[in-house]
Amino acid sequence: MEDERRFAEEVGTVLSGMGLPAAFGKLMGWLLICDPPQQTSAQLVQALGLAKGSVSTGMRALEQLGMVQRVPASGRGHAYEMLPDALVRTVDARRLYLVIHAVMQKGIDVLGGDESAPRAQRLRVTRDFYAFVAERIPQLIDEFAQQEGLSQPRKDA
Amino acid sequence: MEDERRFAEEVGTVLSGMGLPAAFGKLMGWLLICDPPQQTSAQLVQALGLAKGSVSTGMRALEQLGMVQRVPASGRGHAYEMLPDALVRTVDARRLYLVIHAVMQKGIDVLGGDESAPRAQRLRVTRDFYAFVAERIPQLIDEFAQQEGLSQPRKDA
DNA sequence: TGCTATGTTCAGAAAGTTTTGAACTTTGGG
DNA sequence: CCCAAAGTTCAAAACTTTCTGAACATAGCA
Known part of the structure:
Protein backbone atom coordinates (compact mmCIF):
# COMPACT_ATOMS: atom_id res chain seq x y z
CA MET A 1 0.00 0.00 0.00
CA PRO A 84 -1.67 -1.98 -20.76
CA ASP A 85 0.52 -0.66 -23.54
CA ALA A 86 0.42 2.96 -22.44
CA LEU A 87 4.13 3.56 -22.51
CA VAL A 88 4.53 1.77 -25.80
CA ARG A 89 2.37 4.44 -27.34
CA THR A 90 4.55 7.25 -26.14
CA VAL A 91 7.53 6.06 -28.16
CA ASP A 92 5.39 6.37 -31.22
CA ALA A 93 5.98 10.07 -31.10
CA ARG A 94 6.61 10.41 -34.78
CA ARG A 95 5.73 14.05 -34.53
CA LEU A 96 8.98 14.67 -32.69
CA TYR A 97 11.06 13.17 -35.44
CA LEU A 98 9.15 14.94 -38.13
CA VAL A 99 9.66 18.28 -36.43
CA ILE A 100 13.40 17.80 -36.51
CA HIS A 101 13.20 16.62 -40.10
CA ALA A 102 11.41 19.83 -41.03
CA VAL A 103 13.90 22.04 -39.25
CA MET A 104 16.80 20.39 -41.04
CA GLN A 105 15.14 20.88 -44.39
CA LYS A 106 14.74 24.52 -43.55
CA GLY A 107 18.45 24.70 -42.83
CA ILE A 108 19.26 23.21 -46.22
CA ASP A 109 16.99 25.77 -47.81
CA VAL A 110 18.83 28.56 -46.03
CA LEU A 111 22.00 27.24 -47.60
CA GLY A 112 20.48 27.60 -51.03
CA GLY A 113 18.81 24.21 -51.28
CA ASP A 114 21.84 22.48 -52.74
CA GLU A 115 21.91 19.12 -51.05
CA SER A 116 25.27 18.16 -52.41
CA ALA A 117 26.97 21.23 -50.99
CA PRO A 118 29.53 20.14 -48.41
CA ARG A 119 28.16 22.67 -45.97
CA ALA A 120 24.79 20.99 -46.17
CA GLN A 121 26.12 17.58 -45.27
CA ARG A 122 25.40 17.67 -41.54
CA LEU A 123 21.94 18.98 -42.17
CA ARG A 124 21.23 16.37 -44.81
CA VAL A 125 22.44 13.43 -42.74
CA THR A 126 20.38 14.60 -39.82
CA ARG A 127 17.28 15.14 -41.92
CA ASP A 128 17.57 11.72 -43.51
CA PHE A 129 18.17 10.04 -40.22
CA TYR A 130 15.05 11.41 -38.66
CA ALA A 131 13.04 10.45 -41.70
CA PHE A 132 14.49 6.97 -41.37
CA VAL A 133 13.61 6.71 -37.69
CA ALA A 134 10.11 8.08 -38.18
CA GLU A 135 9.58 5.41 -40.78
CA ARG A 136 10.98 2.58 -38.73
CA ILE A 137 9.42 3.20 -35.37
CA PRO A 138 5.98 1.95 -36.34
CA GLN A 139 7.52 -1.26 -37.64
CA LEU A 140 9.39 -1.70 -34.40
CA ILE A 141 6.23 -1.24 -32.40
CA ASP A 142 4.33 -3.69 -34.55
CA GLU A 143 7.05 -6.23 -34.12
CA PHE A 144 6.93 -5.89 -30.37
CA ALA A 145 3.16 -6.00 -30.33
CA GLN A 146 3.21 -9.20 -32.29
CA GLN A 147 5.79 -10.99 -30.21
CA GLU A 148 3.96 -9.87 -27.10
CA GLY A 149 0.53 -10.74 -28.40
CA LEU A 150 -0.81 -7.24 -27.97
CA SER A 151 -3.35 -5.89 -30.34
CA GLN A 152 -1.78 -3.23 -32.50
CA PRO A 153 -1.67 0.06 -30.66
CA ARG A 154 -1.30 2.10 -33.83
CA LYS A 155 -2.13 5.68 -33.14
CA ASP A 156 -3.39 7.76 -36.01
CA ALA A 157 -3.16 11.30 -34.62
CA MET B 1 24.20 35.29 -42.97
CA PRO B 84 28.33 15.13 -39.23
CA ASP B 85 26.32 12.50 -37.42
CA ALA B 86 25.86 14.49 -34.22
CA LEU B 87 22.13 14.10 -34.00
CA VAL B 88 22.28 10.44 -34.86
CA ARG B 89 24.25 9.94 -31.69
CA THR B 90 21.62 11.53 -29.52
CA VAL B 91 19.02 8.93 -30.38
CA ASP B 92 21.36 6.35 -29.04
CA ALA B 93 20.25 7.34 -25.56
CA ARG B 94 19.95 3.81 -24.31
CA ARG B 95 20.32 5.06 -20.79
CA LEU B 96 16.86 6.58 -20.98
CA TYR B 97 15.26 3.30 -21.91
CA LEU B 98 17.16 1.40 -19.31
CA VAL B 99 16.08 3.80 -16.58
CA ILE B 100 12.47 3.14 -17.40
CA HIS B 101 13.16 -0.57 -17.56
CA ALA B 102 14.58 -0.43 -14.05
CA VAL B 103 11.65 1.52 -12.65
CA MET B 104 9.17 -0.97 -14.06
CA GLN B 105 11.07 -3.84 -12.53
CA LYS B 106 10.89 -2.08 -9.22
CA GLY B 107 7.15 -1.82 -9.60
CA ILE B 108 6.86 -5.53 -10.24
CA ASP B 109 8.90 -6.13 -7.13
CA VAL B 110 6.54 -3.95 -5.10
CA LEU B 111 3.72 -6.18 -6.29
CA GLY B 112 5.51 -9.19 -4.89
CA GLY B 113 7.63 -10.07 -7.88
CA ASP B 114 5.01 -12.28 -9.48
CA GLU B 115 5.21 -11.48 -13.16
CA SER B 116 2.15 -13.47 -14.06
CA ALA B 117 -0.08 -11.54 -11.67
CA PRO B 118 -2.69 -9.64 -13.67
CA ARG B 119 -1.90 -6.49 -11.78
CA ALA B 120 1.69 -6.71 -12.97
CA GLN B 121 0.74 -6.85 -16.61
CA ARG B 122 1.08 -3.18 -17.43
CA LEU B 123 4.40 -3.03 -15.66
CA ARG B 124 5.68 -6.13 -17.39
CA VAL B 125 4.70 -5.04 -20.88
CA THR B 126 6.31 -1.68 -20.32
CA ARG B 127 9.47 -3.19 -18.93
CA ASP B 128 9.80 -5.61 -21.81
CA PHE B 129 9.12 -2.96 -24.39
CA TYR B 130 11.87 -0.73 -23.16
CA ALA B 131 14.27 -3.65 -23.07
CA PHE B 132 13.27 -4.38 -26.66
CA VAL B 133 13.81 -0.82 -27.80
CA ALA B 134 17.14 -0.50 -26.01
CA GLU B 135 18.26 -3.61 -27.83
CA ARG B 136 17.05 -2.52 -31.24
CA ILE B 137 18.20 1.04 -31.38
CA PRO B 138 21.84 0.24 -31.99
CA GLN B 139 20.85 -2.02 -34.87
CA LEU B 140 18.75 0.73 -36.33
CA ILE B 141 21.62 3.17 -36.14
CA ASP B 142 24.03 0.73 -37.73
CA GLU B 143 21.62 0.14 -40.53
CA PHE B 144 21.31 3.83 -41.21
CA ALA B 145 25.05 4.33 -40.96
CA GLN B 146 25.59 1.62 -43.51
CA GLN B 147 23.08 2.84 -46.02
CA GLU B 148 24.43 6.34 -45.62
CA GLY B 149 28.05 5.30 -45.78
CA LEU B 150 28.89 6.75 -42.40
CA SER B 151 31.49 5.17 -40.24
CA GLN B 152 29.78 3.53 -37.29
CA PRO B 153 29.09 6.09 -34.63
CA ARG B 154 28.78 3.52 -31.84
CA LYS B 155 29.08 5.17 -28.50
CA ASP B 156 30.29 3.08 -25.60
CA ALA B 157 29.52 5.37 -22.64
C1' DT C 1 58.43 35.61 -15.48
C1' DG C 2 55.02 39.01 -16.81
C1' DC C 3 51.26 39.79 -19.80
C1' DT C 4 47.26 38.87 -22.40
C1' DA C 5 44.04 35.99 -24.61
C1' DT C 6 41.17 32.32 -23.39
C1' DG C 7 38.26 29.57 -20.66
C1' DT C 8 35.66 28.25 -16.37
C1' DT C 9 32.96 28.89 -12.25
C1' DC C 10 29.38 30.48 -9.56
C1' DA C 11 26.13 33.64 -7.08
C1' DG C 12 22.44 36.35 -8.06
C1' DA C 13 18.99 38.09 -11.45
C1' DA C 14 15.70 36.96 -14.77
C1' DA C 15 12.66 33.96 -16.86
C1' DG C 16 9.69 30.23 -16.98
C1' DT C 17 6.93 26.33 -15.13
C1' DT C 18 4.13 23.89 -12.01
C1' DT C 19 0.95 23.74 -8.36
C1' DT C 20 -2.70 25.19 -5.83
C1' DG C 21 -7.38 26.40 -4.54
C1' DA C 22 -11.29 29.23 -5.12
C1' DA C 23 -14.73 30.37 -8.43
C1' DC C 24 -17.22 28.60 -12.05
C1' DT C 25 -19.52 25.18 -15.17
C1' DT C 26 -21.46 20.85 -16.11
C1' DT C 27 -23.89 16.67 -15.16
C1' DG C 28 -27.37 13.68 -13.54
C1' DG C 29 -30.58 12.15 -9.84
C1' DG C 30 -34.75 13.02 -7.60
C1' DC D 1 -36.29 22.25 -12.21
C1' DC D 2 -33.39 22.26 -8.29
C1' DC D 3 -29.56 20.55 -5.87
C1' DA D 4 -25.33 18.34 -4.98
C1' DA D 5 -21.53 15.96 -6.77
C1' DA D 6 -18.02 16.09 -10.16
C1' DG D 7 -14.97 18.39 -13.09
C1' DT D 8 -12.60 22.39 -15.18
C1' DT D 9 -10.40 26.81 -15.43
C1' DC D 10 -7.32 30.26 -14.22
C1' DA D 11 -4.78 33.81 -11.48
C1' DA D 12 -1.52 34.02 -8.14
C1' DA D 13 2.10 31.78 -5.27
C1' DA D 14 5.77 28.66 -4.95
C1' DC D 15 9.27 26.64 -7.02
C1' DT D 16 12.87 25.52 -10.50
C1' DT D 17 15.86 26.42 -14.10
C1' DT D 18 18.53 29.16 -17.07
C1' DC D 19 21.30 33.01 -18.04
C1' DT D 20 24.42 36.52 -17.10
C1' DG D 21 28.67 38.69 -16.00
C1' DA D 22 32.24 39.57 -12.82
C1' DA D 23 35.83 37.21 -10.48
C1' DC D 24 38.99 33.65 -10.87
C1' DA D 25 42.08 30.21 -13.21
C1' DT D 26 44.91 28.63 -16.99
C1' DA D 27 47.84 28.54 -20.94
C1' DG D 28 51.10 30.23 -24.20
C1' DC D 29 53.92 33.77 -26.12
C1' DA D 30 57.76 37.06 -25.73
Whole structure:
Protein backbone atom coordinates (compact mmCIF):
# COMPACT_ATOMS: atom_id res chain seq x y z
CA MET A 1 0.00 0.00 0.00
CA GLU A 2 2.56 2.47 1.17
CA ASP A 3 5.07 0.89 -1.17
CA GLU A 4 2.74 1.51 -4.06
CA ARG A 5 2.39 5.12 -3.22
CA ARG A 6 6.16 5.31 -2.96
CA PHE A 7 6.43 3.76 -6.40
CA ALA A 8 4.19 6.49 -7.81
CA GLU A 9 6.37 9.12 -6.18
CA GLU A 10 9.42 7.53 -7.70
CA VAL A 11 8.00 7.55 -11.19
CA GLY A 12 7.20 11.20 -10.56
CA THR A 13 10.80 11.87 -9.70
CA VAL A 14 12.14 10.03 -12.71
CA LEU A 15 9.85 11.79 -15.16
CA SER A 16 10.55 15.06 -13.45
CA GLY A 17 14.21 14.45 -14.17
CA MET A 18 13.24 14.12 -17.81
CA GLY A 19 11.63 17.53 -17.85
CA LEU A 20 8.04 16.50 -17.30
CA PRO A 21 5.83 17.75 -14.48
CA ALA A 22 6.10 15.71 -11.33
CA ALA A 23 2.32 15.51 -10.97
CA PHE A 24 2.13 13.92 -14.39
CA GLY A 25 4.67 11.30 -13.40
CA LYS A 26 2.97 10.57 -10.10
CA LEU A 27 -0.33 9.99 -11.83
CA MET A 28 1.35 7.73 -14.31
CA GLY A 29 3.14 5.75 -11.64
CA TRP A 30 0.00 5.34 -9.59
CA LEU A 31 -2.11 4.25 -12.53
CA LEU A 32 0.52 1.70 -13.46
CA ILE A 33 0.29 -0.01 -10.12
CA CYS A 34 -2.99 0.84 -8.42
CA ASP A 35 -5.76 -1.55 -7.54
CA PRO A 36 -8.38 -1.35 -8.88
CA PRO A 37 -6.98 -0.05 -12.16
CA GLN A 38 -9.93 2.31 -12.57
CA GLN A 39 -9.58 5.46 -10.54
CA THR A 40 -11.76 8.52 -10.22
CA SER A 41 -10.34 12.01 -9.90
CA ALA A 42 -11.35 12.05 -6.26
CA GLN A 43 -9.43 8.85 -5.63
CA LEU A 44 -6.38 10.21 -7.37
CA VAL A 45 -6.53 13.40 -5.34
CA GLN A 46 -6.77 11.33 -2.19
CA ALA A 47 -4.11 8.79 -3.08
CA LEU A 48 -1.49 11.21 -4.29
CA GLY A 49 -2.17 14.31 -2.25
CA LEU A 50 -2.46 16.45 -5.36
CA ALA A 51 -4.82 19.37 -5.90
CA LYS A 52 -7.92 18.77 -7.98
CA GLY A 53 -6.56 21.12 -10.61
CA SER A 54 -3.32 19.21 -10.94
CA VAL A 55 -5.16 15.94 -11.36
CA SER A 56 -7.41 17.47 -13.97
CA THR A 57 -4.51 18.88 -15.96
CA GLY A 58 -2.38 15.79 -15.61
CA MET A 59 -5.14 13.44 -16.65
CA ARG A 60 -5.96 15.52 -19.68
CA ALA A 61 -2.35 15.17 -20.77
CA LEU A 62 -2.34 11.43 -20.21
CA GLU A 63 -5.53 11.12 -22.16
CA GLN A 64 -4.26 13.14 -25.08
CA LEU A 65 -1.17 11.01 -25.27
CA GLY A 66 -3.48 8.04 -25.55
CA MET A 67 -2.08 6.43 -22.42
CA VAL A 68 -5.26 6.51 -20.40
CA GLN A 69 -8.89 6.11 -21.20
CA ARG A 70 -12.06 7.11 -19.48
CA VAL A 71 -14.35 4.38 -18.32
CA PRO A 72 -17.84 4.75 -16.90
CA ALA A 73 -17.93 4.85 -13.16
CA SER A 74 -20.71 3.86 -10.85
CA GLY A 75 -22.74 6.89 -9.93
CA ARG A 76 -21.93 9.96 -11.95
CA GLY A 77 -18.70 11.01 -13.53
CA HIS A 78 -16.09 8.66 -14.85
CA ALA A 79 -12.94 6.88 -13.90
CA TYR A 80 -9.62 6.63 -15.67
CA GLU A 81 -7.78 3.50 -16.56
CA MET A 82 -4.33 3.16 -17.99
CA LEU A 83 -3.98 1.01 -21.06
CA PRO A 84 -1.67 -1.98 -20.76
CA ASP A 85 0.52 -0.66 -23.54
CA ALA A 86 0.42 2.96 -22.44
CA LEU A 87 4.13 3.56 -22.51
CA VAL A 88 4.53 1.77 -25.80
CA ARG A 89 2.37 4.44 -27.34
CA THR A 90 4.55 7.25 -26.14
CA VAL A 91 7.53 6.06 -28.16
CA ASP A 92 5.39 6.37 -31.22
CA ALA A 93 5.98 10.07 -31.10
CA ARG A 94 6.61 10.41 -34.78
CA ARG A 95 5.73 14.05 -34.53
CA LEU A 96 8.98 14.67 -32.69
CA TYR A 97 11.06 13.17 -35.44
CA LEU A 98 9.15 14.94 -38.13
CA VAL A 99 9.66 18.28 -36.43
CA ILE A 100 13.40 17.80 -36.51
CA HIS A 101 13.20 16.62 -40.10
CA ALA A 102 11.41 19.83 -41.03
CA VAL A 103 13.90 22.04 -39.25
CA MET A 104 16.80 20.39 -41.04
CA GLN A 105 15.14 20.88 -44.39
CA LYS A 106 14.74 24.52 -43.55
CA GLY A 107 18.45 24.70 -42.83
CA ILE A 108 19.26 23.21 -46.22
CA ASP A 109 16.99 25.77 -47.81
CA VAL A 110 18.83 28.56 -46.03
CA LEU A 111 22.00 27.24 -47.60
CA GLY A 112 20.48 27.60 -51.03
CA GLY A 113 18.81 24.21 -51.28
CA ASP A 114 21.84 22.48 -52.74
CA GLU A 115 21.91 19.12 -51.05
CA SER A 116 25.27 18.16 -52.41
CA ALA A 117 26.97 21.23 -50.99
CA PRO A 118 29.53 20.14 -48.41
CA ARG A 119 28.16 22.67 -45.97
CA ALA A 120 24.79 20.99 -46.17
CA GLN A 121 26.12 17.58 -45.27
CA ARG A 122 25.40 17.67 -41.54
CA LEU A 123 21.94 18.98 -42.17
CA ARG A 124 21.23 16.37 -44.81
CA VAL A 125 22.44 13.43 -42.74
CA THR A 126 20.38 14.60 -39.82
CA ARG A 127 17.28 15.14 -41.92
CA ASP A 128 17.57 11.72 -43.51
CA PHE A 129 18.17 10.04 -40.22
CA TYR A 130 15.05 11.41 -38.66
CA ALA A 131 13.04 10.45 -41.70
CA PHE A 132 14.49 6.97 -41.37
CA VAL A 133 13.61 6.71 -37.69
CA ALA A 134 10.11 8.08 -38.18
CA GLU A 135 9.58 5.41 -40.78
CA ARG A 136 10.98 2.58 -38.73
CA ILE A 137 9.42 3.20 -35.37
CA PRO A 138 5.98 1.95 -36.34
CA GLN A 139 7.52 -1.26 -37.64
CA LEU A 140 9.39 -1.70 -34.40
CA ILE A 141 6.23 -1.24 -32.40
CA ASP A 142 4.33 -3.69 -34.55
CA GLU A 143 7.05 -6.23 -34.12
CA PHE A 144 6.93 -5.89 -30.37
CA ALA A 145 3.16 -6.00 -30.33
CA GLN A 146 3.21 -9.20 -32.29
CA GLN A 147 5.79 -10.99 -30.21
CA GLU A 148 3.96 -9.87 -27.10
CA GLY A 149 0.53 -10.74 -28.40
CA LEU A 150 -0.81 -7.24 -27.97
CA SER A 151 -3.35 -5.89 -30.34
CA GLN A 152 -1.78 -3.23 -32.50
CA PRO A 153 -1.67 0.06 -30.66
CA ARG A 154 -1.30 2.10 -33.83
CA LYS A 155 -2.13 5.68 -33.14
CA ASP A 156 -3.39 7.76 -36.01
CA ALA A 157 -3.16 11.30 -34.62
CA MET B 1 24.20 35.29 -42.97
CA GLU B 2 21.24 36.70 -41.16
CA ASP B 3 19.20 33.72 -42.29
CA GLU B 4 21.74 31.43 -40.72
CA ARG B 5 21.55 33.17 -37.43
CA ARG B 6 17.80 32.95 -37.66
CA PHE B 7 18.09 29.23 -38.27
CA ALA B 8 20.11 28.89 -35.07
CA GLU B 9 17.46 30.79 -33.17
CA GLU B 10 14.82 28.52 -34.56
CA VAL B 11 16.60 25.38 -33.49
CA GLY B 12 16.88 27.02 -30.09
CA THR B 13 13.15 27.49 -29.99
CA VAL B 14 12.39 23.96 -31.08
CA LEU B 15 14.70 22.37 -28.55
CA SER B 16 13.43 24.74 -25.92
CA GLY B 17 9.97 23.37 -26.63
CA MET B 18 11.38 19.95 -25.90
CA GLY B 19 12.55 20.99 -22.47
CA LEU B 20 16.15 21.75 -23.29
CA PRO B 21 17.86 25.06 -22.62
CA ALA B 22 17.49 27.55 -25.45
CA ALA B 23 21.20 28.37 -25.38
CA PHE B 24 21.98 24.73 -25.99
CA GLY B 25 19.68 24.66 -29.00
CA LYS B 26 21.06 27.88 -30.43
CA LEU B 27 24.58 26.55 -30.23
CA MET B 28 23.48 23.36 -31.90
CA GLY B 29 21.67 25.18 -34.66
CA TRP B 30 24.58 27.46 -35.33
CA LEU B 31 27.12 24.66 -35.40
CA LEU B 32 24.95 22.77 -37.86
CA ILE B 33 25.02 25.58 -40.37
CA CYS B 34 27.96 27.86 -39.70
CA ASP B 35 30.89 28.48 -42.00
CA PRO B 36 33.58 27.61 -41.21
CA PRO B 37 32.42 24.61 -39.23
CA GLN B 38 35.07 25.25 -36.59
CA GLN B 39 34.11 27.94 -34.12
CA THR B 40 35.85 29.33 -31.08
CA SER B 41 33.99 30.33 -27.96
CA ALA B 42 34.56 33.97 -28.79
CA GLN B 43 33.00 33.47 -32.20
CA LEU B 44 30.00 31.72 -30.70
CA VAL B 45 29.53 34.50 -28.16
CA GLN B 46 29.67 37.01 -30.98
CA ALA B 47 27.45 35.13 -33.41
CA LEU B 48 24.70 34.23 -30.99
CA GLY B 49 24.77 37.06 -28.50
CA LEU B 50 25.12 34.70 -25.58
CA ALA B 51 27.16 35.26 -22.45
CA LYS B 52 30.53 33.54 -22.19
CA GLY B 53 29.20 31.44 -19.35
CA SER B 54 26.28 30.16 -21.38
CA VAL B 55 28.56 29.18 -24.24
CA SER B 56 30.89 27.43 -21.86
CA THR B 57 28.08 25.45 -20.23
CA GLY B 58 26.34 24.68 -23.48
CA MET B 59 29.46 23.49 -25.22
CA ARG B 60 30.36 21.25 -22.33
CA ALA B 61 26.97 19.59 -22.69
CA LEU B 62 27.34 19.17 -26.45
CA GLU B 63 30.77 17.70 -25.93
CA GLN B 64 29.59 15.23 -23.33
CA LEU B 65 26.83 14.06 -25.59
CA GLY B 66 29.50 13.37 -28.18
CA MET B 67 27.96 15.75 -30.68
CA VAL B 68 30.85 18.15 -30.87
CA GLN B 69 34.58 17.80 -30.72
CA ARG B 70 37.37 20.17 -29.95
CA VAL B 71 39.83 20.87 -32.68
CA PRO B 72 43.08 22.80 -32.39
CA ALA B 73 42.76 26.44 -33.33
CA SER B 74 45.39 28.73 -34.69
CA GLY B 75 46.93 30.69 -31.90
CA ARG B 76 45.92 29.54 -28.44
CA GLY B 77 42.79 27.86 -27.28
CA HIS B 78 40.64 25.58 -29.36
CA ALA B 79 37.64 25.57 -31.59
CA TYR B 80 34.59 23.32 -31.63
CA GLU B 81 33.26 21.42 -34.57
CA MET B 82 30.05 19.48 -34.81
CA LEU B 83 30.30 15.94 -36.09
CA PRO B 84 28.33 15.13 -39.23
CA ASP B 85 26.32 12.50 -37.42
CA ALA B 86 25.86 14.49 -34.22
CA LEU B 87 22.13 14.10 -34.00
CA VAL B 88 22.28 10.44 -34.86
CA ARG B 89 24.25 9.94 -31.69
CA THR B 90 21.62 11.53 -29.52
CA VAL B 91 19.02 8.93 -30.38
CA ASP B 92 21.36 6.35 -29.04
CA ALA B 93 20.25 7.34 -25.56
CA ARG B 94 19.95 3.81 -24.31
CA ARG B 95 20.32 5.06 -20.79
CA LEU B 96 16.86 6.58 -20.98
CA TYR B 97 15.26 3.30 -21.91
CA LEU B 98 17.16 1.40 -19.31
CA VAL B 99 16.08 3.80 -16.58
CA ILE B 100 12.47 3.14 -17.40
CA HIS B 101 13.16 -0.57 -17.56
CA ALA B 102 14.58 -0.43 -14.05
CA VAL B 103 11.65 1.52 -12.65
CA MET B 104 9.17 -0.97 -14.06
CA GLN B 105 11.07 -3.84 -12.53
CA LYS B 106 10.89 -2.08 -9.22
CA GLY B 107 7.15 -1.82 -9.60
CA ILE B 108 6.86 -5.53 -10.24
CA ASP B 109 8.90 -6.13 -7.13
CA VAL B 110 6.54 -3.95 -5.10
CA LEU B 111 3.72 -6.18 -6.29
CA GLY B 112 5.51 -9.19 -4.89
CA GLY B 113 7.63 -10.07 -7.88
CA ASP B 114 5.01 -12.28 -9.48
CA GLU B 115 5.21 -11.48 -13.16
CA SER B 116 2.15 -13.47 -14.06
CA ALA B 117 -0.08 -11.54 -11.67
CA PRO B 118 -2.69 -9.64 -13.67
CA ARG B 119 -1.90 -6.49 -11.78
CA ALA B 120 1.69 -6.71 -12.97
CA GLN B 121 0.74 -6.85 -16.61
CA ARG B 122 1.08 -3.18 -17.43
CA LEU B 123 4.40 -3.03 -15.66
CA ARG B 124 5.68 -6.13 -17.39
CA VAL B 125 4.70 -5.04 -20.88
CA THR B 126 6.31 -1.68 -20.32
CA ARG B 127 9.47 -3.19 -18.93
CA ASP B 128 9.80 -5.61 -21.81
CA PHE B 129 9.12 -2.96 -24.39
CA TYR B 130 11.87 -0.73 -23.16
CA ALA B 131 14.27 -3.65 -23.07
CA PHE B 132 13.27 -4.38 -26.66
CA VAL B 133 13.81 -0.82 -27.80
CA ALA B 134 17.14 -0.50 -26.01
CA GLU B 135 18.26 -3.61 -27.83
CA ARG B 136 17.05 -2.52 -31.24
CA ILE B 137 18.20 1.04 -31.38
CA PRO B 138 21.84 0.24 -31.99
CA GLN B 139 20.85 -2.02 -34.87
CA LEU B 140 18.75 0.73 -36.33
CA ILE B 141 21.62 3.17 -36.14
CA ASP B 142 24.03 0.73 -37.73
CA GLU B 143 21.62 0.14 -40.53
CA PHE B 144 21.31 3.83 -41.21
CA ALA B 145 25.05 4.33 -40.96
CA GLN B 146 25.59 1.62 -43.51
CA GLN B 147 23.08 2.84 -46.02
CA GLU B 148 24.43 6.34 -45.62
CA GLY B 149 28.05 5.30 -45.78
CA LEU B 150 28.89 6.75 -42.40
CA SER B 151 31.49 5.17 -40.24
CA GLN B 152 29.78 3.53 -37.29
CA PRO B 153 29.09 6.09 -34.63
CA ARG B 154 28.78 3.52 -31.84
CA LYS B 155 29.08 5.17 -28.50
CA ASP B 156 30.29 3.08 -25.60
CA ALA B 157 29.52 5.37 -22.64
C1' DT C 1 58.43 35.61 -15.48
C1' DG C 2 55.02 39.01 -16.81
C1' DC C 3 51.26 39.79 -19.80
C1' DT C 4 47.26 38.87 -22.40
C1' DA C 5 44.04 35.99 -24.61
C1' DT C 6 41.17 32.32 -23.39
C1' DG C 7 38.26 29.57 -20.66
C1' DT C 8 35.66 28.25 -16.37
C1' DT C 9 32.96 28.89 -12.25
C1' DC C 10 29.38 30.48 -9.56
C1' DA C 11 26.13 33.64 -7.08
C1' DG C 12 22.44 36.35 -8.06
C1' DA C 13 18.99 38.09 -11.45
C1' DA C 14 15.70 36.96 -14.77
C1' DA C 15 12.66 33.96 -16.86
C1' DG C 16 9.69 30.23 -16.98
C1' DT C 17 6.93 26.33 -15.13
C1' DT C 18 4.13 23.89 -12.01
C1' DT C 19 0.95 23.74 -8.36
C1' DT C 20 -2.70 25.19 -5.83
C1' DG C 21 -7.38 26.40 -4.54
C1' DA C 22 -11.29 29.23 -5.12
C1' DA C 23 -14.73 30.37 -8.43
C1' DC C 24 -17.22 28.60 -12.05
C1' DT C 25 -19.52 25.18 -15.17
C1' DT C 26 -21.46 20.85 -16.11
C1' DT C 27 -23.89 16.67 -15.16
C1' DG C 28 -27.37 13.68 -13.54
C1' DG C 29 -30.58 12.15 -9.84
C1' DG C 30 -34.75 13.02 -7.60
C1' DC D 1 -36.29 22.25 -12.21
C1' DC D 2 -33.39 22.26 -8.29
C1' DC D 3 -29.56 20.55 -5.87
C1' DA D 4 -25.33 18.34 -4.98
C1' DA D 5 -21.53 15.96 -6.77
C1' DA D 6 -18.02 16.09 -10.16
C1' DG D 7 -14.97 18.39 -13.09
C1' DT D 8 -12.60 22.39 -15.18
C1' DT D 9 -10.40 26.81 -15.43
C1' DC D 10 -7.32 30.26 -14.22
C1' DA D 11 -4.78 33.81 -11.48
C1' DA D 12 -1.52 34.02 -8.14
C1' DA D 13 2.10 31.78 -5.27
C1' DA D 14 5.77 28.66 -4.95
C1' DC D 15 9.27 26.64 -7.02
C1' DT D 16 12.87 25.52 -10.50
C1' DT D 17 15.86 26.42 -14.10
C1' DT D 18 18.53 29.16 -17.07
C1' DC D 19 21.30 33.01 -18.04
C1' DT D 20 24.42 36.52 -17.10
C1' DG D 21 28.67 38.69 -16.00
C1' DA D 22 32.24 39.57 -12.82
C1' DA D 23 35.83 37.21 -10.48
C1' DC D 24 38.99 33.65 -10.87
C1' DA D 25 42.08 30.21 -13.21
C1' DT D 26 44.91 28.63 -16.99
C1' DA D 27 47.84 28.54 -20.94
C1' DG D 28 51.10 30.23 -24.20
C1' DC D 29 53.92 33.77 -26.12
C1' DA D 30 57.76 37.06 -25.73
